[in-house]
Amino acid sequence: MKSPIIKLRQLALAAGFVLLTGATAFAQDAVQGKKIFEGNCAACHSMDADVVGPALKDVHERRGDEWLHKFISNSQELIQSGDADAVAVYEKFNKMPMPAFGSSLTEDDISHVIAYIKEASAAAPAVAEEPAATTTAEAAAPAAVQEVAFMDLPPIVHFIYGLVGLIILLIIVVLFTLFRLIVPMMGDSLKDEEFQTTFSGRVYALLSGDATVMTGKAKDVIHSTHDFDGIQEYDNDLPPWWKYLFYVTIVFAVGYMLHYHVFRTGALQIEEYETEMAQAALITAQNVEDPNAVTNFEVLTDAAALESGKALYIQNCAACHGQAGEGTVGPNLTDEYWLHGGDVNDIFKTVKFGVPSKGMVPWQGKLTKDQMLEVSSYILSLQGSNPPNAKEAQGEKE
Incomplete structure (x- = not known):
């Protein structure tokens, strides 16, 4: 017969083994969940800040695991059921529908994502927002005049x-x-x-x-031959104020001609326009964050760049535009219709600056210029691919 001490030791060893394997399994779930999250959710969600969707820090404590499972699987179904929390999130974020991941992720995948959210929530400290670094253009710009x-x-x-x-x-x-x-x-x-x-x-x-000094005096003298059907014309002088202004215009015209056309001491309209355009170009060149800045990128066609663009697209864009560019939450990228221009420079600017009012997040700061150009070129390579379940056309035909 075993002693009680031996039984207690065995029990403690078994409990320790269970806790150890459980913690390992949870960590493994979180690691797998991070990969799934980055591939499907990171484009629209952050832990600490609202992006296209809400911040996810501690969302498991506010909603619960079961609710998160349902919302990730099919958010629209949960909204249509009248769930108050789901409807509130949908209304708050401009009624942007979240893709239904029930068909592309398994229950275990969703559990892994929730495990990652829990781990990331516990690890994410509340850090005060750092002031943005002053750019060279901002430093060079004159200080605003204070009233x-x-x-x-x-x-x-x-x-x-x-x-x-x-x-x-x-x-x-x-x-x-x-x-x-x-x-x-x-x-x-x-x-x-x-x-x-x-x-x-x-x-x-x-x-x-x-007032006759300015208006003049009426002579009431009728022209001898200016009487037609009782309509008479008087021989009155023009009002002095009118004549004075006429004399001023003559003086002004002479001065204008001498200044602009004889001595050429003033810039004509074309020269002024060219000067202003040159100044605007200098300002635009200094401000690289200006959405109106002129860009002259060429479409990348080499296989390596397009393969890199495809990888970036799958990781960051597929959640809203579909794996094949067929369009889900976002528009179809494979047809000839564009909401914000179909030239590579137009697509580059849309990727860089986003369209926040429509839920398109800006990718500057997350992707480099070369990466954004690779993604833009890959998107153009999808033209005419006609993927299944393509979304209806939106925008103008290019």
Whole structure:
């Protein structure tokens, strides 16, 4: 008969073996789950931040394993069943349907993914967001002008403003006083026709409310032969204000001609346009993150580049566009229709900057320029492949 001590030792050894093998199995599940996650989920999900879909850190604690199994297998089925959590996620993320993985992943695969989420959630610390590094273009750009309230200006500025205002007020008061003193002294001479034809007389008449200085006087003289069916034409002068403006345009035209066409001291419209375009090109060249920057990439056709593009596509794009580019959540990439342009440069920009409003994430920072060009070239190589279950055409025909 075995002693109780031996039984306890055997029991402890068995329990340790079970725990050890269980931990190994869980770790193995998480390793396998990481591969599945990176191949199918990483394009739309992150542990710590919302991307196309929600952040997944501790989602198993909020929803539970059973709910996650159902949602990953067929999210639309769970939404249509009226599940409140599924509907809330669907509404929050712009009603972007998550692909149903029930047909492409086994129950064990989904369990592996959940195991990876648990492990990644436990390992992901809450790290404060680091400030973005300042680019060379940002460093070279002039600092933005900050608006300062008038009351926050230095006292000397307030004093100068007050002094200028006081001087202007004194000038107005002096002119008004002189006008009030001089006008009565001139008496009836102000009404003399000779005085009224002078510049001072016209200014006085204008200040006195006599608008004829600007509008002119009607002579009421009818042209001798300009009377038709009772319609008469008077021989009145043009309004002085019109003639003054006409004289100004003549002076301006002469100055314009001398400045632009004789002395050539000013830039004509074509030269101004070319200068502005050159300045815009310099600014665009400095700002590599400008979606409007002109690119001149050529489609890659060598087998190695296309094979690399295919691998990147399968890993990052297939979850939304299908393994063969047939389109699932995202559009079909094998037909002649494009939502954002079908040239390799258009596709490159769509991959780089994304279309956040439609759920397309930007891949800059995750893929290099060469990798994005390889993916773009591979996508173009899918043209006309006619895969089964292709999604209907969207966009404009190229």
